[in-house]
Amino acid sequence: MKNSKNIKRFLKLAFEKNKFVASIGFFIMFSISILNLCIPQLTRLIVDDAISYRKTSFLLKLIFLFGVVSFISALLSVILEYLYSRMQKNVSVKLKIKLLRHLSKLSGDYYTNIKTGNILSILESDIFTLENFGAEILFSIIIDLITASIAVFFLIKMDFDLLILVIALQLFITFSQSKFTKSIASSTSEVRNSYGNIANIIQEYVSNIMNVVISKSSFKFFKRYINKEKKLIDKRIRLDVIMSSNVAIVRVLNNLITICIYGYGGLKIIKGKMSIGELLAFQQYTNMLIGPCINIVRSNTRIQQSVVSINRIFSVLDEPITIKQDNKGNRLTNDFIGDIIFDEVCFSYDEDKTLDNINMTLEKGKVTALVGSSGCGKSTIINLLFRLWDIDKGEISIDGINIKDYKLKSLRKNISIVTQDLLLFDDSILNNLTLGNKDINKEFVESVCKKVDIHNFINELSNGFNTIIGEKGVKLSGGQKQRVAIARALISNSSIVIFDEATSALDNISQKTITENISELLEDKTVIVIAHRLSTIKNADKIYVIDKGRVIESGSHKELVLNENAYYSLINEQKQEFALT
Numbered sequence: 377m378k379n380s381k382n383i384k385r386f387l388k389l390a391f392e393k394n395k396f397v398a399s400i401g402f403f404i405m406f407s408i409s410i411l412n413l414c415i416p417q418l419t420r421l422i423v424d425d426a427i428s429y430r431k432t433s434f435l436l437k438l439i440f441l442f443g444v445v446s447f448i449s450a451l452l453s454v455i456l457e458y459l460y461s462r463m464q465k466n467v468s469v470k471l472k473i474k475l476l477r478h479l480s481k482l483s484g485d486y487y488t489n490i491k492t493g494n495i496l497s498i499l500e501s502d503i504f505t506l507e508n509f510g511a512e513i514l515f516s517i518i519i520d521l522i523t524a525s526i527a528v529f530f531l532i533k534m535d536f537d538l539l540i541l542v543i544a545l546q547l548f549i550t551f552s553q554s555k556f557t558k559s560i561a562s563s564t565s566e567v568r569n570s571y572g573n574i575a576n577i578i579q580e581y582v583s584n585i586m587n588v589v590i591s592k593s594s595f596k597f598f599k600r601y602i603n604k605e606k607k608l609i610d611k612r613i614r615l616d617v618i619m620s621s622n623v624a625i626v627r628v629l630n631n632l633i634t635i636c637i638y639g640y641g642g643l644k645i646i647k648g649k650m651s652i653g654e655l656l657a658f659q660q661y662t663n664m665l666i667g668p669c670i671n672i673v674r675s676n677t678r679i680q681q682s683v684v685s686i687n688r689i690f691s692v693l694d695e696p697i698t699i700k701q702d703n704k705g706n707r708l709t710n711d712f713i714g715d716i717i718f719d720e721v722c723f724s725y726d727e728d729k730t731l732d733n734i735n736m737t738l739e740k741g742k743v744t745a746l747v748g749s750s751g752c753g754k755s756t757i758i759n760l761l762f763r764l765w766d767i768d769k770g771e772i773s774i775d776g777i778n779i780k781d782y783k784l785k786s787l788r789k790n791i792s793i794v795t796q797d798l799l800l801f802d803d804s805i806l807n808n809l810t811l812g813n814k815d816i817n818k819e820f821v822e823s824v825c826k827k828v829d830i831h832n833f834i835n836e837l838s839n840g841f842n843t844i845i846g847e848k849g850v851k852l853s854g855g856q857k858q859r860v861a862i863a864r865a866l867i868s869n870s871s872i873v874i875f876d877e878a879t880s881a882l883d884n885i886s887q888k889t890i891t892e893n894i895s896e897l898l899e900d901k902t903v904i905v906i907a908h909r910l911s912t913i914k915n916a917d918k919i920y921v922i923d924k925g926r927v928i929e930s931g932s933h934k935e936l937v938l939n940e941n942a943y944y945s946l947i948n949e950q951k952q953e954f955a956l957t
């Protein structure tokens with residue numbers, strides 16, 4: 377039930393915009409099979425009517441016709457391949473985009489439990505498997521059925537006894553094929569899974585090669601890798617043996633059919649009940665019956681494999697979008713001021729309450745700091761602002777409007793974040809700073825880079841702003857990466873800017889200089905800072921102290937120190953650090 381529903385959904389998706397191309401493809405396929413069915417008749421005419429009666433001009437005409445039919449058939453095959461190849465690629469790109477878009481709409485819960493390897497294998501190998509499904513398999517089955525039926529029609533007309541013999545052997549071939557196809561399918565899927573596991577190990581090894589070398593863990597990788605490869609070798613050998621046995625059996629049965637045709641047919645020719653041309657034509661029509669029958673049985677395996685892939689793809693596409701936009705996402709954030717209010721917000725990831733009755737006001741033009749011990753819920757507050765999760769109770773509003781009322785994309789566009797877990801692309805520094813947005817003024821980019829003290833470094837590089845920074849920014853130091861990330865957040869010019877441990881890799885002096893330099897750019901923004909180093913937030917307009925998911929204290933640095941409460945204790949723990957700044 378689920379299978380057929382998903383196949384229908386896939387075919388709809390595949391043919392939606394390709395109906396015309398698919399119809400032309402079907403017509404061409406049909407024409408090729410009709411042309412091929414003419415060839416045995418031409419063979420019979422050449423042997424029986426032209427060669428036997430020594431009619432030279434008739435022979436030349438027939439040979440010319442044979443050549444034309446073969447040429448047109450070959451040409452049509454190339455056109456067909458072109459059409460299908462285009463269509464298949466379009467469908468697979470469309471599916472990949474659909475999957476990637478859908479992933480971006482899912483909730484933090486999904487991202488938390490996501491299996492990267494699984495998603496990658498859906499995006500690559502499942503979509504690759506499907507590239508051959510759809511039009512080609514579907515139409516080739518129809519065409520195979522038509523070809524086989526027409527071949528049977530001619531075979532009945534030519535020699536019924538011989539046909540019965542051929543069909544009996546054909547049934548043997550079909551039976552052995554269906555048995556083999558099943559075991560080939562299950563072996564292939566085992567081999568594919570093993571390849572997937574090996575690919576995961578290799579991916580882990582290559583993408584972390586520097587850490588692997590430093591941590592001397594390559595032995596562990598090789599042990600795992602060799603174990604998996606050994607298992608794969610056994611599976612691969614088994615599959616190869618099954619496949620070659622299959623080919624051998626089909627070859628033997630095919631030869632048996634040829635022996636029957638030439639033996640039984642030869643006797644008929646000797647008795648004058650059949651002509652040589654008829655025997656040759658019979659042999660060719662027999663091939664046109666056997667080939668399509670084998671194709672149909674084999675298509676079944678490909679369909680089974682495709683169904684598995686289709687189901688895997690739809691399992692992601694059917695993942696519900698739980699982060700809803702209450703007004704269908706009509707409200708944009710163009711005139712965003714950026715005053716944020718958390719009103720009695722409660723939230724839990726699972727059974728345990730992570731945030732309990734949070735009340736906070738974060739104003740435009742002010743810097744608000746969130747402090748507290750590790751795991752108290754600071755990053756969770758930011759996750760909720762981004763609506764990676766929705767809150768259980770209370771309300772988060774921006775400019776007096778519930779954040780659920782804003783268009784999600786627009787809301788997220790207006791919040792920039794600099795985290796410790798930096799997202800840097802293997803691209804030029806400029807593209808990393810502007811995220812590829814060509815409308816951003818280069819002078820503005822340069823002025824921001826000066827403020828975060830990275831401009832000189834960039835200019836000294838051989839390709840300046842066009843220098844490629846390597847995977848995850850590997851060619852930059854920790855501090856340089858953070859500077860690029862801070863500059864990027866400022867360049868995007870969002871109304872709300874969040875710094876989550878954004879300066880942890882910078883020394884105190886650099887941190888202080890950058891904070892002073894960028895303060896002008898942040899004047900009209902709502903700034904949220906999360907930092908363990910309390911010296912970095914002492915100038916914040918308001919500080920919220922969080923403990924076990926509750927706000928236990930709030931005020932300016934001065935007020936909180938005077939309170940001599942939780943914040944004061946935290947300051948005392950970092951006394952030395954404070955003394956230095």
Ligand SMILES: Nc1ncnc2c1ncn2[C@@H]1O[C@H](COP(=O)(O)OP(=O)(O)OP(=O)(O)O)[C@@H](O)[C@H]1O
Binds near residue numbers: 725751756757
């Ligand atoms: N995706 C998640 N799924 C389930 N629990 C989570 C998830 N993210 C965080 N938690 C839990 O929620 C609690 C608060 O985590 P959070 O990341 O908000 O703390 P934090 O104050 O930012 O900590 P740190 O200062 O160490 O970054 C922790 O107990 C953590 O284990």
